[in-house]
Amino acid sequence: MTKHLYIKTFGCQMNERDSEIMAQLLSQEGYLADAAVSEADLVILNTCSIRAKAEQKFFSLLGSLRQEKQRRPSLRIAVAGCVAQQEGEHIFERMPHVDIVVGTQQFWQLPAILRRLEQGKGRREVACGLAKDFVIPPFQKLLQEQPVASSSPSKFVTIMQGCDNYCAYCVVPSTRGREISRPVVDILEEVELLVRQGVKEITLLGQNVNSYGSTNPVADKATTFADLLKMTAALPGVLRLRFTTSNPQDLSTELMQCFRDLPNLCPHFHLPVQAGSNAVLKRMHRKYTRELYLDKVAELRSFRPEIALSTDVIVGFPGETEEDFAQTISLLEAVRFHGSFSFKYSDRPNTRSAAFSDKVDEQVKSERLERFQSRQNEISLERNQEFLGKSVEVMVEGRGDAGLKGRSGSNHIVHFAGPDQLQPGALVMVTINHAGQHSLKGEMTK
Numbered sequence: 001m002t003k004h005l006y007i008k009t010f011g012c013q014m015n016e017r018d019s020e021i022m023a024q025l026l027s028q029e030g031y032l033a034d035a036a037v038s039e040a041d042l043v044i045l046n047t048c049s050i051r052a053k054a055e056q057k058f059f060s061l062l063g064s065l066r067q068e069k070q071r072r073p074s075l076r077i078a079v080a081g082c083v084a085q086q087e088g089e090h091i092f093e094r095m096p097h098v099d100i101v102v103g104t105q106q107f108w109q110l111p112a113i114l115r116r117l118e119q120g121k122g123r124r125e126v127a128c129g130l131a132k133d134f135v136i137p138p139f140q141k142l143l144q145e146q147p148v149a150s151s152s153p154s155k156f157v158t159i160m161q162g163c164d165n166y167c168a169y170c171v172v173p174s175t176r177g178r179e180i181s182r183p184v185v186d187i188l189e190e191v192e193l194l195v196r197q198g199v200k201e202i203t204l205l206g207q208n209v210n211s212y213g214s215t216n217p218v219a220d221k222a223t224t225f226a227d228l229l230k231m232t233a234a235l236p237g238v239l240r241l242r243f244t245t246s247n248p249q250d251l252s253t254e255l256m257q258c259f260r261d262l263p264n265l266c267p268h269f270h271l272p273v274q275a276g277s278n279a280v281l282k283r284m285h286r287k288y289t290r291e292l293y294l295d296k297v298a299e300l301r302s303f304r305p306e307i308a309l310s311t312d313v314i315v316g317f318p319g320e321t322e323e324d325f326a327q328t329i330s331l332l333e334a335v336r337f338h339g340s341f342s343f344k345y346s347d348r349p350n351t352r353s354a355a356f357s358d359k360v361d362e363q364v365k366s367e368r369l370e371r372f373q374s375r376q377n378e379i380s381l382e383r384n385q386e387f388l389g390k391s392v393e394v395m396v397e398g399r400g401d402a403g404l405k406g407r408s409g410s411n412h413i414v415h416f417a418g419p420d421q422l423q424p425g426a427l428v429m430v431t432i433n434h435a436g437q438h439s440l441k442g443e444m445t446k
């Protein structure tokens, strides 16, 4: 009998990929990931803990499921992801209507856990172990015979778990554990599987992709991230390749040269800087300086002048002065990022900066965020105007109210008119004739 699954994902691309994998593993147990909450037999919330707000959003959605569970006691509620890892069985205390808690290394067990609960073996389960030598199971073998879950032409492939950097503000090392790379062969097999299913664009994922291979007990230590990128780029059918996230501290020349040498590697680089002040970077435990960051940007542009850059910025890190913040703005002016994600600092559990005493006032943080974002918006618009009159390659993603929608190699959303038969994944050339702050418009030329 078909059962219905509702799955809601919070947080990063890694969680998005984990959710897809959970949905596919559960489809083998007869669950169809098609339901609204009110019709679901199983609800999975795949959670994120990166900022206080992300966690609050999840808890308020979870709280609102209490009534649904009272109305339909057969409904099963599972919590996965980074808040699950962080809270473990404490989630039951706060939210007694939860049935299952699975951590970031344990979600593979969901099918088995569900079977046990269905057979009446226990009322609830928690699996939150986090092992130093955890190896991502070769799940691509399990997924082999699965139908494609969605028609999206672009997919993420996780190449490593966890993080060893311990930036002072960051919850990830405690929620995702130690950094562990997946074996090369597993990654390439998964990419090949996705390509067979019709995927055209692959994004390799890790918190710190530059150190791929170096911390792995099982994988090929001699394989650098640049090597892996080259191997992936060479697989037939990978029309486009991207990756995220890169830490500036160990960004190698070899990796930067890939932007010159690999034609299917998209000309976009997300390189989180976090702050423009060396004093703040140091307290954040980011192991690079503003000067090193700017050098890397210059080197990268020497290999691919048109490369679009984006970044992440935290404003109001403990102790950040007006002078420090001015340094972040001046770095923005120096690089002129095409776009950025900027956040107000928030304390997270098990992080060093949570214990720092010189916290920045909430109002000051809001005001700095506003200043940063309004300057970024102006720059983004000016950057986008540089595309006017240029012809860019666009991968079709779908059709919206205003015609076709796709993405340029530089990672800009592009709207354009085109024939109905164009399928997601098709590559077309579009001449840009309108630039907005967040997207481009143009006309298809071929």
Ligand code: SAH
Residues within 6 Å of the ligand: 050, 051, 169, 170, 171, 206, 207, 208, 245, 246, 247, 272, 274, 312, 313, 314, 343, 344, 345, 346, 347, 348
């Ligand atoms: N591994 C990536 C970042 C992953 S987290 C890297 O090293 O850059 C995504 C972003 O969330 C971070 O880049 C940072 O800007 C933001 N972030 C992380 N912890 C935060 C916190 N405690 N408060 C506010 N923003 C935070």
Ligand code: SF4
Residues within 6 Å of the ligand: 163, 164, 165, 166, 167, 170, 171, 172, 173, 207, 208, 247
């Ligand atoms: Fe967090 Fe730093 Fe690791 Fe990124 S590199 S996940 S910010 S600890």
Ligand code: F3S
Residues within 6 Å of the ligand: 010, 011, 012, 013, 014, 015, 047, 048, 049, 050, 081, 082, 171, 172, 175, 176
């Ligand atoms: Fe969030 Fe965990 Fe990703 S904290 S950003 S879901 S690694």
